[in-house]
Amino acid sequence: MHYHLGLTVFSLFPAVLVLLLTRLWYWPIATVLLVNILGLFKANVFLSLSFHVLKPMSGLFGGEGFAPEEMVITLGSEKTLRKFGGAIPAERILLLLPHCLQQHDCQRRITFNPYNCVRCGKCPVGALLDLADRTGVKIAVATGGTLARRHIKEKHPLAVVAVACPRDLGQGMLDAHPVPVAGVENSRPVGDCLDTQVDIAVVEETIRSFTGTS
Ligand code: SF4
Numbered sequence: 001m002h003y004h005l006g007l008t009v010f011s012l013f014p015a016v017l018v019l020l021l022t023r024l025w026y027w028p029i030a031t032v033l034l035v036n037i038l039g040l041f042k043a044n045v046f047l048s049l050s051f052h053v054l055k056p057m058s059g060l061f062g063g064e065g066f067a068p069e070e071m072v073i074t075l076g077s078e079k080t081l082r083k084f085g086g087a088i089p090a091e092r093i094l095l096l097l098p099h100c101l102q103q104h105d106c107q108r109r110i111t112f113n114p115y116n117c118v119r120c121g122k123c124p125v126g127a128l129l130d131l132a133d134r135t136g137v138k139i140a141v142a143t144g145g146t147l148a149r150r151h152i153k154e155k156h157p158l159a160v161v162a163v164a165c166p167r168d169l170g171q172g173m174l175d176a177h178p179v180p181v182a183g184v185e186n187s188r189p190v191g192d193c194l195d196t197q198v199d200i201a202v203v204e205e206t207i208r209s210f211t212g213t214s
Contacts, residue, residue: 010050010071011035044177047072051174069170073183076173077206080180084159086212090136093210094157095203098164098186099143100196101125114141127200135207137161148172152179161206163198182206 014035015028022028038046054068099111103123108116110125119126125141132139138155142148145168152160160181162169169183184203186196208214 008032010046013053044076044174047076048174048177051170066166066170069166072170072173073166073185077182080159080182081206081209084180085209088159088210090207090211090213091138092158093137093207094152094155094160095128095132095137095139095207096148096151096160096162096164097125097128097139097141098168098196099141100165100193101128101163101186101198102141104195110141111143111147114139123195124198124200128198128203131200131204131207135204135211135213137207144168145172145175149175152176159210161203161210163203165192165196182210 011032015031019025019028035046038049051068051072054071097114101124102108102110102117106117106120106123108118110117114125114129117125117129119129121127129139131137138157140151140155142151148162157179160176160179161184162172162176162181163184163186164172165188166185169185173181173183184198184206186198188194188196
């Protein structure tokens with residue numbers, strides 16, 4: 001539903017531009033149809049195109065200027081879950097976490113082995129390991145886009161549940177193509193990149209949308 005609405009709303013931007021350029025009524029209609037067809041059959045092309053068209057204007061949308069990223073996260077996740085939901089075995093799902101979830105003064109080295117975490121409860125990492133154990137998904141921690149892409153390449157998941165801030169998540173979801181990604185935004189109560197938090201229930205719900213288990 002959000003995806004189709006987003007497609008139609010986005011298609012109005014190029015349609016208005018085409019109307020101004022051509023001043024012919026049928027070209028904007030053709031543009032709306034074309035964008036919708038492109039979005040339906042080539043979702044990633046649509047999202048990538050929309051992202052790069054909207055990104056230079058993102059400051060105009062107010063807030064933190066993450067509107068294009070939010071669009072990719074919301075529409076991309078919905079499209080991914082609708083297409084692959086209920087069809088992915090848990091062991092072929094990768095739960096990809098950002099390093100900033102770890103308590104900043106924790107000495108445990110979790111980047112290359114998240115199971116070095118002793119689950120002390122001071123940050124969400126322990127509860128996310130519990131969730132991975134409970135659901136059977138793989139888990140990895142990345143310090144940035146390069147390591148995230150490496151984890152995806154090495155672990156060969158059929159689908160990824162990625163937790164990150166909007167900036168990293170939006171770009172990361174586009175970069176991960178063709179691996180389907182459903183994104184969950186972290187919260188940043190003390191600012192970017194430090195002691196971030198995530199709603200474990202939302203992460204679990206997203207995993208279970210992929211596996212089709214309850
Ligand atoms: S739960 Fe505790 S041990 Fe694990 S990463 Fe967080 S602070 Fe470190």
